[in-house]
Amino acid sequence: MWAFIHKLGSPKWFYAISARLQPWFWAAAALLLLVGSVWGLAFAPADYQQGNSFRIIYVHVPAAFLAQSIFVSMALAGLVFMVWKIKVADMAAAMMAPLGAAMTFIALFSGAVWGVPTWGTWWMWDARLTSMLILLFLYFGVIALRGAFASRDSASRAASVLAMVGVINIPIIKYSVDWWYTLHQPATFTVTSRPTMPVEMWLPLLIMVLGFYSFFIALTLMRTRSEILRRESTKRWVRDLAAEER
Incomplete structure (x- = not known):
């Protein structure tokens, strides 16, 4: 296990293994999002109270799930970078932040429309x-910190600390409907309880959630590979790779 983690921290090894994984996640994302969106938007039954307006759930819920999961992933990557000085973790965290901000905005906007x-x-x-x-403001803060320092290491440490501190907001988001009086409905479905919706409604939602996560993994792998080439441009293996592609 530790040997695998050590290898995963090598930019050269990560670049190679991600090249093999990336097409699978892109294919899974395309298939799941196509099936889930068509099923949910066109064939799932209308809600007995909200009618067809409930169908925005097939975008709103996956985006909200992913927005929170990306921030947790950034905090974990920041911890790995701060403790073990693994550069790939910092590169991945930097590449996750814009997508996390976008997913948070989509969740907020779709929730407002709903x-x-x-x-x-x-x-x-x-x-x-x-x-x-x-x-959303925490995401903006992390992104801003990465551009606010002349030293890349200082920027990475500051962004990592903010992500690790800001992750306390995730359980607040999750349990806010239980801790305070709120108009927002409880979780649509959880791992530990049976969904309250009919299977014809929650199954396409589950497919959409999996599609969003597959898209996140594929995009993060692609952008991290690009960041590796940018940061490691002076290394011999990158120069040899560039020479081979010519």
Whole structure:
């Protein structure tokens, strides 16, 4: 196990193994998102209370899940970088941040659109919505810190610390509907309990969630590979790779 982790921390080895994994995740993302979106948007039954407006759930929920998961991944990568000085972890964390910010924005925007027919308003200072907005600001902070220092190491350490501290917001997002009075509905489905929706409605949602995660992994692998080439451009193995491609 430790030997695998040590190898994974090598930019050269990560670049090679990710080249083999990336096409599989792109294919899985394309297939899952196609099946899930067509099933959910066209064939899933309408909700008995919300009608067809509930179908935004097939974008809103996967985006919200992914927004939180990416920030946790960034915090873990930051911890690995700070403790074990593994450069690939920092590269991956840097590449995750823009996608995490985009997913958070999509979750907030789709939730606002959903809120109009459901709550009668675009926005309320609801505990879940407010904590998600804080998550967006945390993403912006991490991205800004990476460009605020002349030294790359200083920028990486500052961004890692903010991610590790800011991760405390994730359980607040998750449990906000239980801790405070909130208009936001509880979790649509969880690992430990049976879904409250019919299988014809939650199964395409599960497929969409898996599709979003596959897209995240594929995009992170692709962008991390590019970052490796940029940061390791002076290394011999990168020069040899460039020479082979010519």
